[in-house]
Amino acid sequence: MKSEYQPHIDILRALAVLLVIFNHLDFTLFSGGFIGVDVFFVISGYLITKNIVSEKRTSGTFSFKKFYQRRVLRLAPAFFTVLLTCSIAFSLILTQEEWTQYLKTVASTVTLSSNIYYTNLLNDYFSISGKSTPLLHIWSLSLEEQFYLIWPLFLLGIIKFSKNIKIFSLIVIISLSLITSHLLIQSNPVAAYYLLPSRVFEFAIGAALVFLPSTRLNKNKSILLGLFSILIIIISSFFIHSQMLFPSYTALVPCLAAALFISSGQYFTGLSTKWLEYIGKISYPMYLWHWPIIVYFNQQSIKLDFITKNLILILALILSIFSYEVIEKSIKLSLKKIKTPIQLFFILPALLTLLFSMSWLVFFKETGQNDFDNQHNDIKCIDLPKHPVDECFLGKKHIEKVSVLLVGDSHANAQSGFIHQLLMDTNLKGYEITNSSTAFLVGVHRFSQNPRTQTTQRIADFHTKNADIVNLIKSNSFKYVIMGGYFPHNWERHIYSKTLQPVKDQSKAMFIAGLNNAIQIIETSGAIPVLINDNPILRDVDINCHLRTTFSACYFERSKHWNDFQEWQQLLNRIQAVHPNLIVIDFNDVVCDAKYCYSALNQTILYRDNQHLTYAGSRQIALEYLKRYSNPLQ
Structure with missing residues (x-):
């Protein structure tokens, strides 16, 4: 009809x-x-x-x-x-x-x-x-x-x-x-x-x-x-x-x-x-x-x-x-x-x-997947209910003693390939405990806010998981405890509070306090605190850009990265002043040159999405890092 x-x-x-x-x-x-x-x-x-x-x-x-x-x-x-x-x-x-x-x-x-x-x-x-x-x-x-x-x-x-x-x-x-x-x-x-x-x-x-x-x-x-x-x-x-x-x-x-x-x-x-x-x-x-x-x-x-x-x-x-x-x-x-x-x-x-x-x-x-796609997409050792498991060991796995502990959120997990390569270079064995959206902060609670309803909800396991890591650090004699995470603007994506009554305006101060507390716990245990300065967020570039177009086009302006990280970098400088023993690993000069940041290195894909590195990519960054700088985990 x-x-x-x-x-x-x-x-x-x-x-x-x-x-x-x-x-x-x-x-x-x-x-x-x-x-x-x-x-x-x-x-x-x-x-x-x-x-x-x-x-x-x-x-x-x-x-x-x-x-x-x-x-x-x-x-x-x-x-x-x-x-x-x-x-x-x-x-x-x-x-x-x-x-x-x-x-x-x-x-x-x-x-x-x-x-x-x-x-x-x-x-x-x-x-x-x-x-x-x-x-x-x-x-x-x-x-x-x-x-x-x-x-x-x-x-x-x-x-x-x-x-x-x-x-x-x-x-x-x-x-x-x-x-x-x-x-x-x-x-x-x-x-x-x-x-x-x-x-x-x-x-x-x-x-x-x-x-x-x-x-x-x-x-x-x-x-x-x-x-x-x-x-x-x-x-x-x-x-x-x-x-x-x-x-x-x-x-x-x-x-x-x-x-x-x-x-x-x-x-x-x-x-x-x-x-x-x-x-x-x-x-x-x-x-x-x-x-x-x-x-x-x-x-x-x-x-x-x-x-x-x-x-x-x-x-x-x-x-x-x-x-x-x-x-x-x-x-x-x-x-x-x-x-x-x-x-x-x-x-x-x-x-x-x-x-x-x-x-x-x-x-x-x-x-089955080819090697490239396995390196690109396989995700392991994150949000695990129990530890230890074999896939979470890093570096020289045949060594009995675990000297290094890697903790943090999904960014830390994505950077584990970098740490693995550093440990291979220094003949050390490490272990990873990472959980999504769980930066290693001590003495604070994390709340999520629904942007539509503006209601807040306490993430109960955030405090619990970090308390478990504190106990692990205190009960072991690690040489290094490495903290990785999506640090820039973290206090804006979540709300942090020392009490169960969150105040959004205080989230930044509570984040800094939690990070300072974590570093203090590590130092008190006798370990050396290490912090990985996060990788650039990929902008205006597809993660597989170098496979589809000429490699030279697969970049974005480094100034965009700096604008995003500037506030965090200033905070990190102040934290370092309070904790002079803190080692900061910054591999951004490997990913970026003076003008641009790249999506690939030595024809190896670096990112699995716009935030997270691939394991193969983070290992490639470590190999290049070790050519330019001394190993900070000596």
């Missing part, structure tokens, strides 16, 4: 897709541009409900087969075109491990479960970065398809009842979903963002428009209300940001504004808006194309300056026009010849894609 064309909805689609793209391109004003996705959900809820109700009203029946045929014909051609193009393009530049991860996202995408997959993936501290995931944006398409699976059943269940009962049913759905969203975001914000239960209210807001009494507006009122609602959406994109409670009640603002535009903006069209209407027509392929292009540029370590961002916009526009004018329209012209569109355009390509992806994954599992 062909629905009536409503040009003002294409204008709303255009606004939605442009907001999303501007947000993904990090245009400063559009911190909340992701609300474009919510606007799309409102539009979908409205149109799908309107079409189902209209079909049921005019024909007396509803055909699930025809409904899903229309969905497939609308979505599948552009989707599989983008999927095939991405797979070819990224197969040329991804490492074996990255390609394997990519195929996992492909499998989740064609099974309409990518939002569920990403919920699990991005909740993992050591997961791949969202900005390196070409199909991340498909989560919204998966969520929308899940909605299409259940919504016709719900509508057919209530359609025979009175209009008031239908509206009441939708109010209940909106309320339950909104409450779910609000509660879930406080405990699991990733799940709240990606999963359907916390998003249903957005679709239902659009659906409610179908049953609410319609009001005839004259042209002037329609234009004024349309302009007002558009301004609300745009202004919302300026002020909403990722640290707010979202979706939750925050999403009501753009969703209700979108609903207002749909219901009252019929006259918000004309010759001056034709270009927006066309962008609305190609908004779906624009949404599909833009994100893989951004990821491709990021993985080539191409800085997204103003010119590059506009180039990405142009590329997305050209590819979207091609998808719409050539592929989508060609298929529409051939519809009469196609008897089984669901099988031809979705089931068959989805099965072939799954077969290829699963075959590769099985082959990859059987053949």
